[in-house]
Amino acid sequence: MGNFYFSQMIRHFLSAIFLWFAFSFPTFSQTRSLDYYLDLGVKQSPLLKDYNYQLQSKDIDSMEVHARLKPLVTANSVAIYAPTFNGQGYEEAITNGGTFSVLGGVNVPLLNKKLKQSQYGAISAEKQGIGVSAKISEHDLRKSISDQYIVAYQDARQVEFSQRVNELLSKEFELLKAQVDAGIYKRSDLLALTIEVHTNEIGTEQLKQQYRDDLFLLNYLCGVSDTSSIQLEKPDMQYHSASFVYNSPVFLKFAVDSITIESNRRLIDANYRPKLNAFADAGINAISLKDVQQKIGFSLGASFSVPIYDGHQRRMEYNKLNLAERTRKDYRDFYSEQIAIRLQQLDAQKNANQLLLQKIKDEKQEVETLLSMNREEMNSGIISVTDYIVTLRNYIDLQSQLNTSEIKSYQLINEYNYIAW
Numbered sequence: 001m002g003n004f005y006f007s008q009m010i011r012h013f014l015s016a017i018f019l020w021f022a023f024s025f026p027t028f029s030q031t032r033s034l035d036y037y038l039d040l041g042v043k044q045s046p047l048l049k050d051y052n053y054q055l056q057s058k059d060i061d062s063m064e065v066h067a068r069l070k071p072l073v074t075a076n077s078v079a080i081y082a083p084t085f086n087g088q089g090y091e092e093a094i095t096n097g098g099t100f101s102v103l104g105g106v107n108v109p110l111l112n113k114k115l116k117q118s119q120y121g122a123i124s125a126e127k128q129g130i131g132v133s134a135k136i137s138e139h140d141l142r143k144s145i146s147d148q149y150i151v152a153y154q155d156a157r158q159v160e161f162s163q164r165v166n167e168l169l170s171k172e173f174e175l176l177k178a179q180v181d182a183g184i185y186k187r188s189d190l191l192a193l194t195i196e197v198h199t200n201e202i203g204t205e206q207l208k209q210q211y212r213d214d215l216f217l218l219n220y221l222c223g224v225s226d227t228s229s230i231q232l233e234k235p236d237m238q239y240h241s242a243s244f245v246y247n248s249p250v251f252l253k254f255a256v257d258s259i260t261i262e263s264n265r266r267l268i269d270a271n272y273r274p275k276l277n278a279f280a281d282a283g284i285n286a287i288s289l290k291d292v293q294q295k296i297g298f299s300l301g302a303s304f305s306v307p308i309y310d311g312h313q314r315r316m317e318y319n320k321l322n323l324a325e326r327t328r329k330d331y332r333d334f335y336s337e338q339i340a341i342r343l344q345q346l347d348a349q350k351n352a353n354q355l356l357l358q359k360i361k362d363e364k365q366e367v368e369t370l371l372s373m374n375r376e377e378m379n380s381g382i383i384s385v386t387d388y389i390v391t392l393r394n395y396i397d398l399q400s401q402l403n404t405s406e407i408k409s410y411q412l413i414n415e416y417n418y419i420a421w
Contacts, residue, residue: 044223051134096287103283110276118266125260135249155211162204189385254332
């Protein structure tokens, strides 16, 4: 009776193994690369679109400056009637009884070349600042997407390896069952292997769930909703040269800040330059409509102003710009030191990880050899199933360490390239 129940247990277990392999393996509908997600994320980013709109807005600002410094043509019409009755009413000497005018006027700003140049320069500096900020934001976005892609790729590698272990355990289970039937091993040995199979199955399902979660987060960063099963390609990542790191947009931002400060200085100077305007008008200007056709005429004039004293506001504005320049230099120098230190640290981490990776690979080869020997010895009844399971677990742990170390290499490349760009 015991043999009957044990045989039934084995049949149920084999059926479960078959169903698990039939339905639990993910069916990847398509393969996608890191470049796919990077391009998609940049294309979908509302922040990068916002920067593009800001650049277009600055072009409009330039056109407005050009328009404001052109002659201003206006048309004005005034009609006022101030009657008096029996000496009651406004003083006629003041109102002339009324005013009737229809005039066309033109105002032409002169001596505005410096003002125009300074305003154009300020807008140009603002455009450069927006362009640099857009590049930095895109770079940050690319790093975030790459980081998440690496995490999801690591999950996929772990799932793949865990499924291979499941296949291996399934084959070993069938061999061990035959040996139990032949009396070479005990039923408890088969039960121990059964528990190991179930444990690895649970771990596989957990890894799959983690992969789905991290893949969802990757899609979230790129601004897309995609629930299909995706197979991620191996990241194609290489170290960039750090020789031109100081030409990166981060350092270009400091240069643009310097240009902005200088353009603000020129704007201050332009506001203290003499201002000359010429104006003219022509039309009808009369105090009554009688003989209005004889009141058609024109006038010419000019206005000139020179700033003399404003309570030293100009000097105070200069002092504020000097403080801004000192702040800019302090940030630039401090960031330069940080870059140098961080690159040295990443170089050290890279070398240490390469050494660790090689050691893990060497040990993995030894454990693979031992695992193969243990498998033959177990199939021959020389060692216990427990000894084989211990070796198998060591192999699984080493593979996990190897996967983690390889992913660490990609993460170091991504971090290094983020700084040296």
